[in-house]
Amino acid sequence: MADTSGTGRRSLSTLIYDEKFRGIVYQIVVAVALISIVWWIVGNTLDNLQEQDKKSGFGFLGQTAGFQILSSLGTSLVDYTAGVSTYWDVFIIGIINTLAVAISGIIMATIIGFMMGVMRLSKNAVFNSFATVYIEILRNVPLLLQIFFWYFFVLRALPNKRDKLELGTENFAINITGLYGPEPIPQEGFRWTMYALLAAFFLIWALAKFAKRLQENTGKRLPVFWLSAATLIGLPLIVHMYNGSPLLWEMPEFRDTGPKLRQGFQASGMVIKPEMIALWLALSLYTASFIAENVRSGILAVSHGQTEASSALGLKASSTLQLVVIPQAMRVIIPPLTSQYLNLTKNSSLAVAIAYPDIVSVFAGTALNQVGQEIEMIFMMMLVYLVLSVGTSAIMNWFNNRMRIVER
Amino acid sequence: MSKSIAFIRTEDAPSLPPPSSHVGWRKWLWDNMFSSMANFGSIGAAIRSVLIILLTVTLLYFGLTVIWSLIKFALIDAVWSDPDTLKRGICATVAQGGVAEGNVGACWPFIGAKGKLIIYGRYPEMELWRVNALFVGLAVGILWMVWERAPFRRQVGILMLTVFPLAAFILLTGGNVHYSSGTWTTFIALTVIFLGGGLVGARNLLGEVMFALSGFFIVFGMFVAAALIAMFVTSLDLGLVHVETANWGGLLVTLVVAITGIVASLPLGIVLALGRRSKLPLISYLCIGFIEFWRGVPLITVLFMSSVMLPLFLPEGVEFDKLLRALIGVALFSAAYMAEVVRGGLQAIPKGQYEGAMALGLSYPQMTRLIILPQALKIVIPGIVNTFIGLFKDTTLVLIIGLFDLLGTIQSTFTDAGWATPVMSPTGYLVAATMFWAFCFSMSRYSLHLERKLDTGHKR
Numbered sequence: 001m002a003d004t005s006g007t008g009r010r011s012l013s014t015l016i017y018d019e020k021f022r023g024i025v026y027q028i029v030v031a032v033a034l035i036s037i038v039w040w041i042v043g044n045t046l047d048n049l050q051e052q053d054k055k056s057g058f059g060f061l062g063q064t065a066g067f068q069i070l071s072s073l074g075t076s077l078v079d080y081t082a083g084v085s086t087y088w089d090v091f092i093i094g095i096i097n098t099l100a101v102a103i104s105g106i107i108m109a110t111i112i113g114f115m116m117g118v119m120r121l122s123k124n125a126v127f128n129s130f131a132t133v134y135i136e137i138l139r140n141v142p143l144l145l146q147i148f149f150w151y152f153f154v155l156r157a158l159p160n161k162r163d164k165l166e167l168g169t170e171n172f173a174i175n176i177t178g179l180y181g182p183e184p185i186p187q188e189g190f191r192w193t194m195y196a197l198l199a200a201f202f203l204i205w206a207l208a209k210f211a212k213r214l215q216e217n218t219g220k221r222l223p224v225f226w227l228s229a230a231t232l233i234g235l236p237l238i239v240h241m242y243n244g245s246p247l248l249w250e251m252p253e254f255r256d257t258g259p260k261l262r263q264g265f266q267a268s269g270m271v272i273k274p275e276m277i278a279l280w281l282a283l284s285l286y287t288a289s290f291i292a293e294n295v296r297s298g299i300l301a302v303s304h305g306q307t308e309a310s311s312a313l314g315l316k317a318s319s320t321l322q323l324v325v326i327p328q329a330m331r332v333i334i335p336p337l338t339s340q341y342l343n344l345t346k347n348s349s350l351a352v353a354i355a356y357p358d359i360v361s362v363f364a365g366t367a368l369n370q371v372g373q374e375i376e377m378i379f380m381m382m383l384v385y386l387v388l389s390v391g392t393s394a395i396m397n398w399f400n401n402r403m404r405i406v407e408r
Numbered sequence: 409m410s411k412s413i414a415f416i417r418t419e420d421a422p423s424l425p426p427p428s429s430h431v432g433w434r435k436w437l438w439d440n441m442f443s444s445m446a447n448f449g450s451i452g453a454a455i456r457s458v459l460i461i462l463l464t465v466t467l468l469y470f471g472l473t474v475i476w477s478l479i480k481f482a483l484i485d486a487v488w489s490d491p492d493t494l495k496r497g498i499c500a501t502v503a504q505g506g507v508a509e510g511n512v513g514a515c516w517p518f519i520g521a522k523g524k525l526i527i528y529g530r531y532p533e534m535e536l537w538r539v540n541a542l543f544v545g546l547a548v549g550i551l552w553m554v555w556e557r558a559p560f561r562r563q564v565g566i567l568m569l570t571v572f573p574l575a576a577f578i579l580l581t582g583g584n585v586h587y588s589s590g591t592w593t594t595f596i597a598l599t600v601i602f603l604g605g606g607l608v609g610a611r612n613l614l615g616e617v618m619f620a621l622s623g624f625f626i627v628f629g630m631f632v633a634a635a636l637i638a639m640f641v642t643s644l645d646l647g648l649v650h651v652e653t654a655n656w657g658g659l660l661v662t663l664v665v666a667i668t669g670i671v672a673s674l675p676l677g678i679v680l681a682l683g684r685r686s687k688l689p690l691i692s693y694l695c696i697g698f699i700e701f702w703r704g705v706p707l708i709t710v711l712f713m714s715s716v717m718l719p720l721f722l723p724e725g726v727e728f729d730k731l732l733r734a735l736i737g738v739a740l741f742s743a744a745y746m747a748e749v750v751r752g753g754l755q756a757i758p759k760g761q762y763e764g765a766m767a768l769g770l771s772y773p774q775m776t777r778l779i780i781l782p783q784a785l786k787i788v789i790p791g792i793v794n795t796f797i798g799l800f801k802d803t804t805l806v807l808i809i810g811l812f813d814l815l816g817t818i819q820s821t822f823t824d825a826g827w828a829t830p831v832m833s834p835t836g837y838l839v840a841a842t843m844f845w846a847f848c849f850s851m852s853r854y855s856l857h858l859e860r861k862l863d864t865g866h867k868r
Contacts, residue, residue, distance in 0.1 A: 048719075144804040153833055378709065382713075389704035
């Protein structure tokens with residue numbers, strides 16, 4: 001009897017020192033703690049909701065929303081009308097507007113960022129110091145302040161709504177109510193142009209494959225860039241012309257006669273609101289300063305021996321850049337570039353500060369105030385950002401895998 | 409003897425100075441400016457040179473214009489004093505109903521009048537010494553830790569992380585917090601059970617199981633004891649007037665949010681980073697989920713959540729201060745970023761260090777505390793500083809949930825009709841930008857300096 005209890009004790013103490021057993025115990029403790037915390041929070045929430053007599057569930061998405069939304073890409077794509085459209089439409093408009101400013105910001109930030117990064121390494125003192133000052137100022141000033149600066153200061157200096165500042169032609173003009181330009185209105189048959197564009201993309205992809213195989217087999221190089229550019233522009237253009245240009249351009253109408261209150265731009269043509277412009281400028285200029293630093297460190301990471309070796313092989317400077325330096329630098333640049341893109345997308349939520357109708361501002365702001373279902377609405381908003389983050393990461397990881405050195 | 413015509417030079421010819429185009433400013437100008445745009449050897453090179461010349465001139469013109477207009481705005485055209493307290497009149501042109509003639513630049517009297525608001529918010533006039541004392545303490549502490557030859561740097565660092573936050577809390581709020589008797593009982597009981605149980609158990613008096621668990625008990629007990637001490641100190645009545653956080657503002661709120669964020673996120677981030685690398689699947693997935701969730705959403709949504717949803721999560725009647733809610737959101741958010749920074753450091757430690765520690769027979773806590781973390785944290789100090797810079801800039805977002813930080817306060821001063829002029833907002837933005845820039849730029853220089861200092865010896 002004493003013998004068995006002795007082994008029992010010993011096995012208990014050996015169990016305590018057993019790593020596996022400890023691991024299981026730790027996990028059980030954590031799981032129990034987690035479940036009880038979640039239980040507690042859920043219980044409190046349910047009590048509070050009952051106390052405040054609030055509804056729950058996603059039924060509100062079908063209700064009509066009775067507020068105006070600033071005209072933007074989202075409102076024109078979804079065709080929003082206050083009092084008719086639902087909260088689901090508001091949600092979709094928010095997503096479209098977030099994506100619109102994020103994508104246009106990413107494009108602009110990449111262009112400026114690469115330019116500044118290369119200029120930062122230039123021997124030319126003007127380029128170098130311009131880029132340095134740009135980077136050091138923009139990245140050390142909060143983004144929100146920059147948005148305020150563009151929106152409340154720079155764009156407020158524009159002509160008032162009865163006046164305009166023409167940008168080159170009279171079809172593009174800007175004043176304090178926005179940037180006006182011709183609006184494309186697709187007519188019957190325009191879809192063929194779109195199909196042609198899709199076909200052109202497919203052709204380019206096939207061309208790239210073919211050119212690669214040709215080069216590997218025969219050593220001949222095709223002017224892939226020019227051929228692709230010609231396909232991409234030429235094919236849709238020919239189809240478009242063949243169908244008799246089924247795209248109308250509605251010009252913005254500016255009235256400077258008649259009663260004073262009716263003067264200014266009329267409701268025709270395309271308008272980009274100052275909120276969008278300010279947000280887009282601030283986001284892209286701010287992010288560009290970070291991208292520039294990534295680009296610089298990426299280029300510096302390619303050792304000088306690579307450049308020397310390629311000139312020893314007789315490659316000219318442009319080919320060295322294109323075939324030796326850029327591919328190697330891109331491998332270093334892409335991972336931080338991804339996180340900058342993600343940052344830009346997430347930072348687009350600052351739109352709420354200047355009331356650009358993005359998802360935070362229009363759904364978690366205005367709509368939340370009307371409906372009052374915090375949990376569902378904030379959950380939906382966070383889900384959108386999580387999906388965007390995971391999506392961007394996935395695309396960039398795929399790209400990164402393609403750019404990576406394939407080792408033997 | 410005929411004279412030899414052979415000429416043998418016995419001394420060196422005096423070396424001539426280099427041509428003037430190869431020294432001084434002309435050489436600098438050639439190397440740094442014209443060498444990139446002077447190649448007209450072929451048509452392609454000539455086009456390139458011309459383009460570079462055009463771009464250089466454009467950038468030079470643009471840059472100089474910006475700098476000149478900034479100087480003109482901030483110094484030359486600026487209004488410096490308001491002797492007759494005209495307020496807006498002094499900064500408005502005659503056409504706008506003021507007395508200024510010609511172009512008006514920055515309106516510095518406006519900043520002077522709002523200076524107190526910008527730095528302290530609406531903190532009571534009589535109690536400003538408390539904030540000032542805190543600012544001085546913070547500055548001294550930071551300078552002490554940054555100055556590499558200062559004595560007792562380690563001790564000062566520990567003080568800044570332990571005593572300083574407590575002192576700051578008491579000074580700013582006034583202390584004298586009332587905790588319920590239930591809270592007191594719980595914490596005292598926990599301290600006695602864990603610390604007492606651990607210390608007695610370590611002597612092997614409570615059986616083998618307690619002996620094995622004593623280390624865990626002592627560590628946990630110490631945390632609870634620390635919390636108990638903090639509770640005790642903050643509950644003391646030191647005769648300081650209570651100041652509502654609603655009256656805090658300006659630079660004070662910016663610093664409070666940023667520093668709390670960093671101090672709270674560092675330990676949490678270390679725990680999360682260790683958890684993420686844990687071999688136990690539940691713990692590592694939990695940490696990954698936590699980190700990726702916070703990193704996947706923008707800070708604004710986190711602030712929205714903490715200001716709107718946090719009250720729903722807590723039992724009825726528990727009221728949270730608005731500032732505290734924002735602080736919780738910021739701390740959790742920055743902990744996720746900190747965790748990734750620390751993880752970078754943990755991954756940079758060679759495997760041999762882990763194996764060496766295990767070969768010495770160290771337990772996991774010992775190995776982590778004595779071998780891994782000191783090395784890992786040292787590597788990631790620049791990363792931590794960079795996270796702090798990001799956090800410092802992000803503090804501006806609290807204005808969206810209605811707190812007045814530096815930017816929020818300046819933005820709110822624009823509504824004062826007494827000073828309303830067109831130059832009011834650019835002056836305010838210039839001040840805000842300069843202050844943020846000064847903080848962030850000096851931190852980024854410091855992080856660069858650290859990177860260079862820590863880099864030695866780690867290079868392949």
